[in-house]
Amino acid sequence: MPVTPVDLAGKKILITGPTGQVALPVVEHYAKMADVHTLARFSKQADVDRIEALGASVIAADLADAKAIASIPGDFDYVLNFAVVKSGNFDYDLAANGEGIGNLMTRCKQARGFLHISSTAVYEYNGHEPRKESDPLGDNHRAMFPTYSISKIAAETVCRFVARQHGIPTTIARLNVPYGDNGGWMYFHMLMMQQGIPIDIHPERPNNYNPIHVDDYIEKIPYLLGAASADVTTTNFGGSEQVSIEQWCALISELTGFEPLYNETRTAFGSLAIDTTRMHELIGRTRVDWREGIRSQLQALAPDVLVRG
Numbered sequence: 209m210p211v212t213p214v215d216l217a218g219k220k221i222l223i224t225g226p227t228g229q230v231a232l233p234v235v236e237h238y239a240k241m242a243d244v245h246t247l248a249r250f251s252k253q254a255d256v257d258r259i260e261a262l263g264a265s266v267i268a269a270d271l272a273d274a275k276a277i278a279s280i281p282g283d284f285d286y287v288l289n290f291a292v293v294k295s296g297n298f299d300y301d302l303a304a305n306g307e308g309i310g311n312l313m314t315r316c317k318q319a320r321g322f323l324h325i326s327s328t329a330v331y332e333y334n335g336h337e338p339r340k341e342s343d344p345l346g347d348n349h350r351a352m353f354p355t356y357s358i359s360k361i362a363a364e365t366v367c368r369f370v371a372r373q374h375g376i377p378t379t380i381a382r383l384n385v386p387y388g389d390n391g392g393w394m395y396f397h398m399l400m401m402q403q404g405i406p407i408d409i410h411p412e413r414p415n416n417y418n419p420i421h422v423d424d425y426i427e428k429i430p431y432l433l434g435a436a437s438a439d440v441t442t443t444n445f446g447g448s449e450q451v452s453i454e455q456w457c458a459l460i461s462e463l464t465g466f467e468p469l470y471n472e473t474r475t476a477f478g479s480l481a482i483d484t485t486r487m488h489e490l491i492g493r494t495r496v497d498w499r500e501g502i503r504s505q506l507q508a509l510a511p512d513v514l515v516r517g
């Protein structure tokens with residue numbers, strides 16, 4: 209039996225990273241039912257306008273700036289930390305991603321629940337073995353994003369430390385491949401296929417993942433908060449179905465007529481499928497069929513490329 213989801217209706221919620229691919233639809237959804245505040249650097253006025261148009265309010269602050277974070281309001285019922293920076297500068301990225309979450313949690317320590325969105329990029333490469341939460345960590349995404357995996361591991365560690373120091377009910381959710389009508393990794397693959405650009409792929413094929421549709425991750429957030437504990441609950445967070453890059457490119461090929469060109473290289477991320485046991489125990493199965501999710505994504509973002517609908 210999954211945990212009891214929290215009721216977010218009418219609650220005061222802080223969402224960090226609101227302009228990102230993953231969090232923007234979350235802001236859009238929860239701003240309709242709750243008092244949603246959002247935090248980012250907001251260097252572009254267009255981002256401020258976009259968030260305010262959704263009915264959420266804006267707090268402009270840099271997570272790398274401890275003083276700025278210490279002066280934000282601290283009275284949120286729930287905090288959803290989606291923000292991430294991968295500038296490639298270790299000092300800055302570790303300050304924003306690692307120290308930033310510590311300062312944010314300390315400021316918001318009265319929260320009833322804190323959700324930190326981590327990544328399956330924290331796991332060491334291990335071929336086709338679905339990764340369990342207790343599996344070895346590693347610098348998985350180094351080839352493409354030098355600071356990313358190390359930053360995400362650092363952020364998890366700071367998150368656990370502060371949660372336990374202050375008794376903040378917390379969940380760390382290691383997100384796999386988020387996608388939806390607003391984008392996702394497979395949409396980039398479609399663009400590469402359209403332009404004849406080779407897709408890097410690990411030679412240990414197929415390259416398996418657990419993509420999770422936006423409708424599923426929005427629906428699961430109250431469950432993830434329901435699973436929060438002061439000792440910190442860590443869970444994988446992906447779709448219930450395992451799907452490979454090869455499978456989703458084959459479907460894109462069927463729908464568009466574009467053929468994938470693969471470039472086999474050991475520097476590609478390689479399989480990062482998840483063991484779903486703990487996730488299913490805590491939050492239940494996801495619902496969106498990946499074929500339907502990808503078909504819908506192409507219909508929303510590039511209807512002109514569809515030869516079969």
Ligand SMILES: NC(=O)c1ccc[n+]([C@@H]2O[C@H](COP(=O)([O-])OP(=O)(O)OC[C@H]3O[C@@H](n4cnc5c(N)ncnc54)[C@H](OP(=O)(O)O)[C@@H]3O)[C@@H](O)[C@H]2O)c1
Binds near residue numbers: 230249293326328
């Ligand atoms: N996208 C994926 O495929 C994927 C996969 C697994 C896990 N995840 C995780 O999901 C979360 C969201 O990812 P995403 O891809 O949506 O990220 P994204 O598109 O890169 O967006 C990052 C967000 O964080 C904000 N931000 C960046 N640096 C900041 C700073 N120093 N201070 C405050 N805010 C800052 C950005 O706004 P400003 O630039 O205005 O500050 C933006 O709103 C991350 O935790 C990521 O690790 C993503």
